[in-house]
Amino acid sequence: MSQRTYNQLWTDAQLELGRLLMEELPTEPPRPEKDRVVFFQRLAMLYVRYIQIFRQLEKVYDQVVHPQKRRVIRAILDGVMGRVLELKNEMVEKEFSEYHYMDDVLHDLKLTPVDLEIPIPRYFISDRSKEFQERKTMLTDLLKLVEVTEKEAIKILQVVERARQGRLRAKLNEESRNMNRMYKTKDPGTAAIELATVCIQKVLCYQNNPTCLFLCRCLWLAMDPKYQLPCPAEITAQTSEACTRSKQVEHNEDYQKSVVAVTNQLRDVEGHDMIKTMKDQIRQWFIECRDATGSFPDYPDEEDGGSALIFAEKNPQQVKCSQSQNEPMSFYSEPQEEEAGLKMLPSAFLSDLEVGNKTFVDFWQTRSESRNFNQRHEVELIKEENRKVIEAEIRVQVDEQMRQELAEWKLAVDKDKGGKTKGNKKKGSKSGKKKKKDKDLTADRTLESLCQELVEQGLLKQANNVRLQDYMGDYSYLGTTLRQNDIEPMPSLSDVRQVLSLYAILPLGSQVVHEKAPLIKAILLAGPAGVGKKMLVHAICQETGANLFDLSPLNTAGKYPGKNGLAMMLHMVFKVARLLQPSVIWIEDAEKMFYKKVPKEEKELDPKRLKKDLPKSLKLIKGEDRVLIVGTTKDPLSADIKSLCKMYSKIILIPRPDxxxxxxxxxxxxxxxxxxxxxxxxxxxxxxxxxxxxxxxxxxxxxxxxxxxxxxxxxxxxxxxxxxxxxxxxxxxVFQEEEEALKNWYAKTPLGKKRIKAATGKEEEEAPVKGKDAKKGKK
Known part of the structure; x- marks a missing residue:
């Protein structure tokens, strides 16, 4: 498709986003909804509509080549992704289930189950392909170094084996020569010819004859489906995609060069005038404040915005009032009683979406690009954007000079009055204990040396080349019907794939989404052996370019012994995981870490050695750290459920396929x-x-x-x-008893308990009692 088509697709997505923002940001706050089913239907409708916008914007961002448009689309795309995650989190809290069934919503919107699939943005990998390739090369080289010792041993065995084969070939050649002498005097019959043919075939194949090997290789390649050539349509599509990628890189490089040139030009040409204008405006503000209030004002602090705060106000009196806002109020308004019912949770992304939509409406929607056929950057737009950046830089310098000038003015006035001088009081730091910084146990070591040690110990591994789309499964078509009849349906593999996209792949792939969306630090995948838990862990790494660390109890057994060794191991893993983020820390057989009773055959392995220290390391993961712990278990019943649920905030039950x-x-x-x-x-x-x-x-x-x-x-x-x-x-x-045991175990998890209460109509818990009544209740 042409760039015009993708521009139209962007326009359509923005129009739908504008309608959604009008619904979500009304002029008057909506009244709380008392019916939980009606409220969930509204959430589900918003969720599905946002996913449609998400799918459109992802396609547009992947194919548009205009560098300035791509930046606007990227900001809106991240905002939509974040809003989808917020709505998902709210649906889980309102329906008390990780899986949702929206057949009726799809029917109302005339959509198919395919339209509900969560797309994985291709920019997760394409925008950082060079960085990921360097990491992959480094990891491959480290793995080769580790395998050197094994290869040397294999080499010796190969030399010995070749010598043995050489002796056998010599013996076989001698037998064939004797056979030729035997039949030289006789007329070769049919049996003799067949025997000779078989003998020649044996010799050719055994001696690694190139012709024979080539024919065999061609035969096997023709059989293997992965070596089949793509059809012409696929070749054309791949060529077009490669051309688009090269244009995106070329246009972006030109844009970056133009930004530098335009910024320097603006600084040289307009910088002096900006400084003079700012100083004149600030001096005028000094005089107006003195005329209105009788004294010179205090200069706004840099943390509050400096002189930018001055120009945001309308008059000197308002500035004076704004500076006294931090003083305690003499009166308080009486708190209004909140109306009972369900409300939408506050969003961290709606304001960003509103700004992005306004940028599109004000600038791009009505802009004619008939002359910009090649979709290159626009210099005037760069000037508008960078003029604000230069103003901000200059404002910091001007503020320093004008603070000094204001102090001199105050000093001169106070001397004339014969009063004491009053210096500007700087806001000091809030009293309180400073947080202790974590001690870096490997401050003297390079990142390469840490990676090499983790590879040698088998803690840093290379993820298998599998994609999330390889985890095949159909949509659950009867989920809504079963729930309407008070039957809890088992999720399908398609539902599992969707939940992993939302909880793991989208936050790990985007820094903006990870910082603002509901933070998920650890996920537990529970299900019978063979349902694809390990495959999903590797798919998460492949889709986001994440590094894979293995802290499974059996993998860490015997490594870094002692308390200090354990602390060093966790420190190294989490340090490298943060430096090379995104990262996934995988814990296979997660139930072993929280065993109720350790089996005799596993006591020497000490599977519970990470039980106390790993949750402490988990608490140190912040919103800016794209690090995710993923545990997998096929026997969660053998673990202490309270400790397991405390470690993993999200527990995903994976059933056998329907x-x-x-x-x-x-x-x-x-x-x-x-x-x-x-x-x-x-x-x-x-x-x-x-x-x-x-x-x-x-x-x-x-x-x-x-x-x-x-x-x-x-x-x-x-x-x-x-x-x-x-x-x-x-x-x-997987027998019915095993599946029922897993379902009963999941019913004892925090979310499972809430689901049961909701089904029995007891979801409204009593508010906790405070004070003396609470003590009486405990007794």
Whole structure:
């Protein structure tokens, strides 16, 4: 599509955003809603509409090449992402569930489940591709250094093996020469010719004959689906995308150069006039204040904005009043009783969205770009933006000079009056104890040395190349219907994928979103073995370019012994995680850290050694630190649920796949492994008989059936469902008892308890009693 098309798509998204902002920021505050269902419907409607804007803006930002437009779109895109996370957080608090079902909302808006998918912005990787590539190269080089010792041992074995093979080849050659002498005097019959052919084939293949190897390689490449060439349409799309990326880089570089040149020009040409104008205005303000109040005013502090505060006021009297706002008030207005009901929580992103929408309406909406065919930057816009920056720089210098001048004026007036001089009182720092800074245990070490040590110890790893879209699953179509009949539905794999996008990928990918959105420090993925918990951890790293640290109890066993060693290990991991953010700290088998009773066979491993220190390190993660702890567990029942829930603020229960997800898994995974899904293959029957089996089980069965040899036979003998039944029957499924045990365990978590209270109509908890009554209650 052309740039004009994407500009129109941006306009459409902004119009819808403007309508949403009018609904969310009305002139009069809306009355509280007493009906929880009605309030949730409003939240769900806003959530779905914001996701549609999110999808449009992500597409626009990825393809627009105009550098100044991209900056405006990026700010609005981050604001929309943050608002989506805020609405998600509010829906969880109002419905007491991590999963929501909005079939009725989709029906009202005439949307499909695909429209509800959370897009992963491509700028997470593309805008920092160079930085991520350098990190990946560094990690790969460190891993190679660690593997040097192992490779040397393998090299010795290879030399010995080659010598053995050489002796066998020599023996085989001698046997073939003797065979040729034996049949030289005789007429070769049919059997002799076949024998000779087999012998030649053996020799050629055994001696690594290049011709034979080339033919075999071509054969295997033709069989393997991942080596198939893309179709012409895909090649055209990839070429167009590469061209757009190069234009974005080229236009951005030109823009940055122009910003520097224009800024220097403005500073040289207009700087002197700005200084003179500011000083004249401030002196005029001094005189007006003295005429109006009888004395010179105090100069506004730099923290309050300096002289910028002067020009924001209308008259000297208002300035004087504004400076006395910090004084205690002599009267208080009586607090008004709040009306009972549900209200929207305050937003940290709506003001940013309002500013971004105003910028679009005031400047870009009506701007004619008929002459800017190549979508280059506009110099006049740079001048307008940088003029404010230069004014701010100059204002700091002018304020210092004018404070001194004001002090001299006051001194001269006080001398004439014969009074005592009054110096400007500077606001001192608030009394109180200073927070102790954490001691840096590795202040004398470089980042490279820390990374190398963590790689050598196996604590810093390379994430597997998997994407979130590889975690396949269908949408839950009956969720709303089941809840209306007081039946709690099990989430689908599509729901799991969406929740991980919201809680992990979006905050890790954007610094602005992570700082302002509801902070999530730790997530626990709980579910049976094989549902894809480990895959999701690696997908989070791949989608955001995050580093992967492994603090699993079994991985840390025996490393950094003692109390000091444990402190050093955690210090190094969290220090490198912050310096190379975004980062994911993975804890496999998270239940082992909070065992109720440690099994005898695991006592030597000391799985609970991180139980006290890791939560302390978790508290040090702030909004500016894009560091996320992700725990995975298949046996949460063996852990102390109170400690586990205290560590992980978000607990995501991952179930075995439903029929729709199993159908998609069988169909897509068979194709991915090179199989053809024809009419002879009854995928629906496979999905039905595999009830209770996890995606991991399905992958194992497909790998055992769809081999390279079986792929070659498909032309004459297509795949059938019967071939998958026998391998599937050899695997134990997730039994109903195990799934029920997980559901009962989740019902004991804080959110699970709230959900049960809401279902029984007891969600309104009594307010805590204070004072003497509280003590009586405790007794």
């Amino acid at each position: 029929y729709g997800s199993r159908y998609i898994l069988w169909k897509q995974l068979i194709r991915k492994h090179g199989g053809d899904v024809t009419r002879a293959l009854d995928v629906s029957s496979l999905a039905k008989i595999s009830d209770g089996y996890t995606p991991g089980h399905i992958v194992r069965v497909i790998q055992s059936v769809v081999t390279k040899r079986r792929i070659l036979q498909q032309a004459n003998r297509p795949l059938t469902a019967a071939e998958f039944v026998a391998p599937l029957a050899k695997i134990d499924p």
